[in-house]
Amino acid sequence: MNVRIAGKKELLSEEEIEAFLRNTGTTLARRHWIPDNKRTSGLFVYDIAVDLRTLFSVSLNQHDPEVDLETIEKLRALGWVDSENIFGKCLVLPKEEREKVIPALAHALLNWRITSNQARTFSIMETLAVAVCDNANALAGAIRAKLIDEGVDKLKAKPIVDETAGAELFVTLPCAAYIVVENERADALEAAEQRLIQLMQSFDYENQC
Numbered sequence: 013m014n015v016r017i018a019g020k021k022e023l024l025s026e027e028e029i030e031a032f033l034r035n036t037g038t039t040l041a042r043r044h045w046i047p048d049n050k051r052t053s054g055l056f057v058y059d060i061a062v063d064l065r066t067l068f069s070v071s072l073n074q075h076d077p078e079v080d081l082e083t084i085e086k087l088r089a090l091g092w093v094d095s096e097n098i099f100g101k102c103l104v105l106p107k108e109e110r111e112k113v114i115p116a117l118a119h120a121l122l123n124w125r126i127t128s129n130q131a132r133t134f135s136i137m138e139t140l141a142v143a144v145c146d147n148a149n150a151l152a153g154a155i156r157a158k159l160i161d162e163g164v165d166k167l168k169a170k171p172i173v174d175e176t177a178g179a180e181l182f183v184t185l186p187c188a189a190y191i192v193v194e195n196e197r198a199d200a201l202e203a204a205e206q207r208l209i210q211l212m213q214s215f216d217y218e219n220q221c
Contacts, residue, residue, distance in 0.1 A: 068104055
């Protein structure tokens with residue numbers, strides 16, 4: 013492989029190529045290893061917002077249509093119901109069809125799988141805890157980290173799972189290996205899945221306004 017700097021004819025030596033890749037954080041190969049062979053570690057937190065007002069609806073707003081007129085008529089023929097939400101007139105997926113989608117959606121949100129793990133040492137990346145709430149502040153407080161000052165210019169993040177923050181918490185058994193908890197349970201993910209199903213099924217999609 014010949015490597016040149018753009019605009020120059022001279023080839024880079026092997027040492028110059030290695031220095032360039034190291035200093036710029038780029039790679040010529042498909043695999044891009046972490047510098048100095050260091051491994052990353054820690055706990056990962058992510059948030060998912062499900063807007064029930066628009067979850068099973070298609071907007072009919074003429075100024076910002078989501079589908080064309082032909083598709084709208086096809087949806088009506090398939091049983092989609094004319095309704096209205098906070099954003100205006102819309103079509104809503106029939107209840108019998110929602111009953112099929114909701115369990116699959118709840119299952120997919122919680123039971124995700126790793127399709128690729130490029131780490132040399134495999135990690136199953138298990139789910140430790142799930143918080144469910146319609147209040148963003150309570151949700152952020154339920155699973156959080158607290159910075160602890162351990163000396164000069166040295167801070168440590170302590171993970172916290174807080175049942176008093178206002179959200180419903182579902183704590184799995186592996187969580188106890190990382191955080192001091194007393195409410196872990198073997199069926200935590202199944203319970204969280206059923207709670208999501210209950211919340212999505214109990215929402216009145218046809219009569220929002």
